[in-house]
Amino acid sequence: MANAAPDLTAEPRKKWKVIGPGLVVAATGVGAADMVSTLVAGSMFGFALLWAIIVGVILKIVLVEGAGRYVLASGKTIFEGWRSLGRWPVWYFAPYIIIWGFIYGATAMVTTAMPIAALLPGVPLNLIAVICGLVGLVLVWFNRYAVFEKITAALVGIMFVVIVGLAIIAAPSLPDLLAGLVPRLPGDSVLYTLAMAGGIGGTITLVAYGYWLREKGWSHPSWMRVMRIDNTMAYVITGIFVISMFIVGATVVAEAGVTLSADSKGLLQLTDVLKDKYGDVIGVAFLIGFFAASFSSLIGVWNGVSLMFADFWGNVRGKGPDHKDSRENGKYFRFYLLWLTFPPMLLLLIGKPIALVIAYGVLGALFLPFLAITLLPMLNTDRVPKEWRNKWYTNVALVITAVLFICLAIYKLADIIVGLFS
Template identity: 65%
Template sequence: MTGLLQLSVSSVPCLSRAPPRRYGASGPQGAGPRPTEVVPVTEPIDDGRKAGHHERVDDDGGQVAKWKIIGPGIVVAGTGVGAADMVATLVAGSRYGYMLLWAVLFGVIMKIILVEGAGRYSLATGYTMFEGWRRLGKWTTFYFAPYIVIWGFVYGASAMSSTALPLAALFPQVPLIAFAIATGIIGFLLVWFNHYAIVEKVSAVLVGLMFLTIVTLAIIALPNVPEMLGGLVPRLPDDPNGIMYTLALAGGVGGTITLAAYGYWLREKGWYTPKWMQVMRIDNTMAYVITGIFVVSMLIVGAEVVRAAGVTLSAGDKGLLDLERVLEERYGLFVGKAFLVGFFAAALSSVIGVWNGVSLMFADFMGRMRGLPDGHPDTRVGGKYFKWYLIWLTFPPMILLFLDQPFGLIIAYGVLGALFMPFMAVANLGLLNGKHIPAEWRNNWWQNIALGITAVLFIILGVYQLWNAIT
């Protein structure tokens, strides 16, 4: 009887291949690697899936696929909108009122399409985003390798400085550089000693704080509803740079390398097979609904508060300190200080998300370059390469806090950064069609049209940003 059972199981194609054991499939909260299990890197099979991926449906112990409010999407929402995005939206509101509301909402839809594609690819195939990019050709590695190194160095200093600004305004007796260094170290320690589940919970608290603060501020500002409704009709500003400013607002807000980190956060959450597809789509949509409400709230504040005050905001993140002074004059000390708390929450959530998500991407990149087996601990949270990049994000950039940013480095940062969103959009088109993904999860015609439009707009915006970086 035992022999017959063994024969019958081995004769069924979907059961004859034993699912590979690997690191990290340790439950819904990504409790970390199991250091005794190592398998060789599996070769891709013909239908676009990584070998053994389809059989992993119940690697999580048969957990029912249910969406929860606190998931990878909340980390995306917290990471995607930083101080620079807040300033850009405020300036748009102060210059043009509600005219570009449609562009903000269109940008949210573009991000939903882009990130859904990244999540769908990861769940359907079992490949990480970097593995997918490598399947498109070596050119992706030649771009990504210098980008992630230069981006981390410059962004680390920028993020620490942005997070320090509201703290320095709240406690002016402490130097801004001291707060910047402290912020970097806090982010470093939080990510170094904790797994994804803690990062997710901290992000949820920060997102809740920034959301409550900014949305309440927008309500206090009493938005002009008829004007807002008029802003849903696509129009462009009359000034010469109106088209590019509109594209920058639509494409730039919430659009960074962390969009590609979403697939890694899905894996850390324990959502790594097709049964989580619908949950992922809900999670991603909710992330950008939160982002959209937040950004629209900033547009309202710009239109109703900054424009009414006749104030020209300073360039860069310091424009938010100008807003704090306007809020104090108009609504009192409490509202002004509450805004600084929301500003700090938004900036710190970006630090924590990047420190975790982009370090995961770098660890995967290094693991693939070194030919390490699937799930090797060096490529996961807390692994060697993860910690390397975490150090790179935190400590070398502190040098830039004491110096003027080197011109050549900033040019390289601007050039490579301008190309990332077009790179991701075009790569998604390649990965979500043809042999790179199982047939049932490939793009349909309307998804290709939507992603194609997104790619074209990001290419136009990328060329514009590239020109600005060079000139």
């Protein structure tokens, strides 16, 4: 039987003690790519797009709350909910999770290795990447969710202190910062606005929230209020983190007059800028924060997406979600954990085959619209008890979220097509 939900009215401070899965999903969703896109947007448009970050945080709170509410109210996993909609979600999700894991595994290992390689310039990047992947494998393979959550919380603490500290040091202009809360679209900022509002905070890892709720022991509607506090607190922290990166981009990077690379190398370029402006200590501290953000994403995916795959494959094989093979450290979980770690190491040597990269980009661009659209029937029908179905304003928020993600997907797909013929 699941543990009884705590009485949060007894002592306000106890609200902080229940924070857990939300912080994990938020930390997993904010990786190097989000950090770079935020820095670039800040350096290009100043504080003009600050409002888009806040909109993005609100939309992610709505989206993740919907996923968590479905799991707690229905007693089923997200994949079971998708399967109730017909066969098409299965046909979409199956290639997605396989291709995504193959490409992401290599990307996560390299991104995590980059700050270490900057600190240890004599050690080959690929060697460090392999070690990072293996360390992530060991941490997830031999530990249950409770330990994994504590490790993630420690990494979040490091990245939060470092990045927020940088924003404070940068000393932004308060009037300029407040002016950024007024919605506006500077020239050529549509794509960056969509990225700020829709791309911050994860894609497939948002769905992992429902699985982490189950591993935490939150598996009954009595945990609904706790889940909502957990989710909101976590994305408020994420919002502060992303805004801090935005401030660094709008002040430090803009003042330095440099153009950052659009990929993870942009963070290494920022390290050089920070060293020139504030000294080596600040530069090294940023590399540590960079590593914490990247490694928290790596182990978050190693655990959360492996849980999703275990449930998916267990369903396909006719086993229930509570079967030992469909849970953490079951054989399906460990298969995908190995899939994330070892096959992608080949990509470190041979590069990323163009066909896989294209498939990864297409499926990734379409995942968030898929999630937002599927949550609408899942949360408005008898798939959940009436008291936990969407209110009208929740439906409006989900529709807005779906439209935003569809627009972002169109831009991403157009970018992929242009890249093919350029």
